[in-house]
Amino acid sequence: METNNYSFVFETPLIEGIICRRRNRFIMEVEVDGVIYDCHCPTTGRIGDIVFRNVPCLLSKSDNLSRKTLYTVEAISVDLPSNANKSWIGINQNAANRYVEHFIKSGQLSSMVINGEAIKREQTVGNSKLDFLVGNTYIEVKTPLTQLQVEVKEHIETKKGTSFTSFERFIKHIGELAHSLNENDKAILLVCFIYDSSKYIGSSSGKHNSYIRNSVHSSIHQGVEVWQVNFQITPTEVNLIRYFETTKDIINA
Structure with missing residues (x-):
């Protein structure tokens, strides 16, 4: 069944970054505009067989400025970082x-x-x-x-x-x-x-x-x-x- 109705719209658009590595089950190191941030990985298990090096991602930013990880990785892409029209895989x-x-x-x-x-x-x-x-x-x-x-x-x-x-x-x-x-x-x-x-x-x-x-x-x-x-x-x-x-x-x- 195909449909194209009302979207779930994010209050704030997601931010694009590049995953440098997945340090552990909970943390991904992500580069955004030349700065590397520790970001929350919302799934603790394996994500395919991907090694997270130079992998594009989408981040949401927390309103809680005291949180240890300000950003959460919402999606990844298996397209090249240079691709302007990436397809995204949600991981949250x-x-x-x-x-x-x-x-x-x-x-x-x-x-x-x-x-x-x-x-x-x-x-x-x-x-x-x-x-x-x-x-x-x-x-x-x-x-x-x-x-x-x-x-x-x-x-x-x-x-x-x-x-x-x-x-x-x-x-x-x-x-x-x-x-x-x-x-x-x-x-x-x-x-x-x-x-x-x-x-x-x-x-x-x-x-x-x-x-x-x-x-x-x-x-x-x-x-x-x-x-x-x-x-x-x-x-x-x-x-x-x-x-x-x-x-x-x-x-x-």
Whole structure:
């Protein structure tokens, strides 16, 4: 389903910089106008297999001047720094929920969920907190970044990382989504990309992936739906590119 409606507009436009290196899970060193700043990296895990040297990025600036890191890295690009029309990959998984909330409230995801004005954040279900309750539909948002579904250009340095192992929270959440159907009519796992990704059906590699896939299949058989949404991030706004259901594709993969 294609759409091009109301954008999520940033109060202050994002600032372009160049990532010099990722010092640790939480800090990226970014050059802006000849000055290098320690910037907050909003995802602590691996971002594809990218080695962050000379990688373009977009930064948001905090209003809290006493914060240790004044800037947050919101997006990266695999285009050359000299490219004037870069494509951006959003990496702020917390911000993804703000974008999803905006487009649900504005009715732009109405084929997936209706009654967007009735949205509530972080609702407790069992032993978990799920991201949204919209009417009687629970929604959990996941933003995969360990594998980027984009062509990585030759100038980007890559290094094979370790296998993804922090899956327990995901398994718990999708289980709670399934349990919510004992009292509710609908439950959705929403896979969110802040770039235009191809259809995502998960990975078949890795020693834990069969266990994860079996858990997803079990929840789907109990009635959980799986949807995908792709956003486009620019220095000024986030737009909805498309969204679609992938439940059957995952079962048949």
